[in-house]
Amino acid sequence: MENLLATISTAxxxxxxxxxxxxxxxxxxPEASTQSSIATLASRSKxxxxxxNRFCKRFGASGFPDFKLKLAKSLVSGVRYVSSAVExxxxxxxxxxxxxxxxxxxxxLVRDSINASLVARVVDQLxxxxxxxxxxxxxSAAVATDAEYKFFxxxxxxxxxxxxxxxxxxxxxxxxxxxFFCISHTGRTKTLIETAQLARENGATVVSLTAPNSPLSQAxxxxxxxxxxxxxxxxxxxxxxxxxxxVLDVLATGVTLRKGEEFLPHLARIKNSLKPTRxxxx
Amino acid sequence: MENLLATISTAxxxxxxxxxxxxxxxxxxPEASTQSSIATLASRSKxxxxxxNRFCKRFGASGFPDFKLKLAKSLVSGVRYVSSAVExxxxxxxxxxxxxxxxxxxxxLVRDSINASLVARVVDQLxxxxxxxxxxxxxSAAVATDAEYKFFxxxxxxxxxxxxxxxxxxxxxxxxxxxFFCISHTGRTKTLIETAQLARENGATVVSLTAPNSPLSQAxxxxxxxxxxxxxxxxxxxxxxxxxxxVLDVLATGVTLRKGEEFLPHLARIKNSLKPTRxxxx
DNA sequence: CGTTAAATGTAGTTTTGTTACACAAATACT
DNA sequence: AGTATTTGTGTAACAAAACTACATTTAACG
Numbered sequence: 001m002e003n004l005l006a007t008i009s010t011a012x013x014x015x016x017x018x019x020x021x022x023x024x025x026x027x028x029x030p031e032a033s034t035q036s037s038i039a040t041l042a043s044r045s046k047x048x049x050x051x052x053n054r055f056c057k058r059f060g061a062s063g064f065p066d067f068k069l070k071l072a073k074s075l076v077s078g079v080r081y082v083s084s085a086v087e088x089x090x091x092x093x094x095x096x097x098x099x100x101x102x103x104x105x106x107x108x109l110v111r112d113s114i115n116a117s118l119v120a121r122v123v124d125q126l127x128x129x130x131x132x133x134x135x136x137x138x139x140s141a142a143v144a145t146d147a148e149y150k151f152f153x154x155x156x157x158x159x160x161x162x163x164x165x166x167x168x169x170x171x172x173x174x175x176x177x178x179x180f181f182c183i184s185h186t187g188r189t190k191t192l193i194e195t196a197q198l199a200r201e202n203g204a205t206v207v208s209l210t211a212p213n214s215p216l217s218q219a220x221x222x223x224x225x226x227x228x229x230x231x232x233x234x235x236x237x238x239x240x241x242x243x244x245x246x247v248l249d250v251l252a253t254g255v256t257l258r259k260g261e262e263f264l265p266h267l268a269r270i271k272n273s274l275k276p277t278r279x280x281x282x
Numbered sequence: 283m284e285n286l287l288a289t290i291s292t293a294x295x296x297x298x299x300x301x302x303x304x305x306x307x308x309x310x311x312p313e314a315s316t317q318s319s320i321a322t323l324a325s326r327s328k329x330x331x332x333x334x335n336r337f338c339k340r341f342g343a344s345g346f347p348d349f350k351l352k353l354a355k356s357l358v359s360g361v362r363y364v365s366s367a368v369e370x371x372x373x374x375x376x377x378x379x380x381x382x383x384x385x386x387x388x389x390x391l392v393r394d395s396i397n398a399s400l401v402a403r404v405v406d407q408l409x410x411x412x413x414x415x416x417x418x419x420x421x422s423a424a425v426a427t428d429a430e431y432k433f434f435x436x437x438x439x440x441x442x443x444x445x446x447x448x449x450x451x452x453x454x455x456x457x458x459x460x461x462f463f464c465i466s467h468t469g470r471t472k473t474l475i476e477t478a479q480l481a482r483e484n485g486a487t488v489v490s491l492t493a494p495n496s497p498l499s500q501a502x503x504x505x506x507x508x509x510x511x512x513x514x515x516x517x518x519x520x521x522x523x524x525x526x527x528x529v530l531d532v533l534a535t536g537v538t539l540r541k542g543e544e545f546l547p548h549l550a551r552i553k554n555s556l557k558p559t560r561x562x563x564x
Numbered sequence: 565c566g567t568t569a570a571a572t573g574t575a576g577t578t579t580t581g582t583t584a585c586a587c588a589a590a591t592a593c594t
Numbered sequence: 595a596g597t598a599t600t601t602g603t604g605t606a607a608c609a610a611a612a613c614t615a616c617a618t619t620t621a622a623c624g
Contacts, residue, residue, distance in 0.1 A: 246385050257372060
């Protein structure tokens with residue numbers, strides 16, 4: 001368990017009387033607890049100061065100040081609420097931050113687990129490619145489109161495709177110099193896997209953005225495998241596509257940096273091209 | 283400025299001698315600073331304890347312990363690094379977390395500033411609508427597509443459109459019961475604003491997801507105005523569309539919750555329909 | 565060069581947290 | 595059921611940390 005508040009609330013039943021009192025006061029208003037001294041917290045919980053101190057040590061802190069520090073950190077880190085699962089009875093001000101927290105949490109997990117050197121090697125492939133195809137189906141189709149909108153800036157011909165037959169035909173026509181970038185949350189979509197294999201047999205470079213150890217990642221030379229926390233409930237939106245989009249941002253940034261300073265005016269020109277379509281800023 | 287570490291590093295030149303020494307020690311290893319006492323920090327900075335104390339107060343803390351708390355929080359909160367701006371010389375393990383942090387940061391800002399009751403009212407509109415259109419151009423086109431993929435589950439007819447002429451025609455044909463959902467980061471795209479006005483004149487419900495006080499938000503009855511930190515550099519990817527997607531997740535969740543428990547089997551059925559397209563989990 | 569204001573340090577005080585120990589409650593064992 | 599043992603809790607003394615008032619130094623300016 002990584003969140004102190006969550007740890008406390010799950011351990012709650014196993015605590016003894018005075019520890020329960022302390023836990024209740026802390027869970028009731030963690031923010032206030034980080035501000036108060038051991039004396040005030042003790043009196044508010046109606047226990048002695050050493051009891052509070054023992055409570056802190058039980059939860060892995062070296063003492064009270066250390067505990068407060070850990071508590072303060074856990075308040076910030078994405079999951080502000082003890083549980084971030086949306087409940088059927090939630091009102092809008094309850095479920096709204098939860099949805100945000102789920103995405104934030106997923107992003108920080110991937111940020112801390114992503115293989116940066118693999119990112120660099122995939123950037124290499126993208127830079128070297130003569131042509132780039134982004135393939136995705138379902139929700140990942142929108143991700144593929146977004147990737148196309150981002151990568152067209154680099155002068156390498158790019159396109160995104162959502163039609164499995166089209167994908168298959170393009171894969172069969174592809175060869176050395178072509179890069180096929182396959183996006184799939186599950187990594188188990190049959191047609192996409194077959195398409196990836198087909199492209200690879202023809203000598204094309206095949207990259208995937210997908211789940212670890214999935215059939216799709218095994219079918220590709222370069223697999224960006226992401227451990228995105230699974231959606232626990234039917235009615236919770238997918239966080240994986242958010243993570244995918246950010247990874248594509250990372251790759252696009254990598255390519256931009258590789259192109260170097262002389263490339264920046266080109267990007268500025270593209271940005272400025274939109275000015276006439278907009279009302280001016282006043 | 284909201285990040286303590288960033289605040290310190292920008293204020294660095296304006297500090298006097300001993301404060302500079304303290305700042306240097308803290309910036310060098312903030313994590314260690316949160317662990318140490320005022321005495322150790324003073325000796326490590328080669329200044330007196332009161333100097334450290336004064337340093338803390340200068341940065342808005344009530345004293346040293348409060349300062350440590352704030353410092354600890356700022357270490358967690360997304361922006362782990364003093365500067366999160368991508369530099370041209372960054373290697374993959376430097377720019378990768380920065381991109382993630384930018385998105386995380388944007389999400390937490392919007393999480394803390396979004397108007398939950400407005401969310402609830404927009405959900406009302408979405409539930410009541412006879413038909414929903416998602417409009418977006420450029421990057422927001424992909425967001426609109428994603429929204430369509432999400433909202434089709436609710437049995438209300440939905441579509442997304444990226445063609446300004448098509449958008450205009452649909453708006454002119456729309457009326458009471460139709461909901462037009464306009465997505466734009468800038469809120470200044472002329473055609474989209476005109477389309478929104480047109481739809482409104484015809485009695486349709488018009489909702490926007492856009493920048494605060496923009497022409498687009500003024501043209502709509504319901505405006506979800508988001509303060510997303512602007513992209514500072516040309517070569518940095520947009521964080522706004524990530525935020526937009528999450529807001530649409532929030533709205534979709536709101537609609538789902540409104541539909542109630544009896545609606546969940548319907549969602550499960552849709553999810554299961556994809557099974558035959560995938561290789562089984564082993 | 566002297567005056568003044570700002571910056572920094574010293575020493576003492578207060579607050580805060582910790583430890584050792586004693587008492588009480590609960591549990592286990594005869 | 596009664597005693598022993600363990601576990602839990604509080605009291606009080608102690609130690610450490612942070613803060614304040616004041617003294618000293620340093621720099622700035624006339």
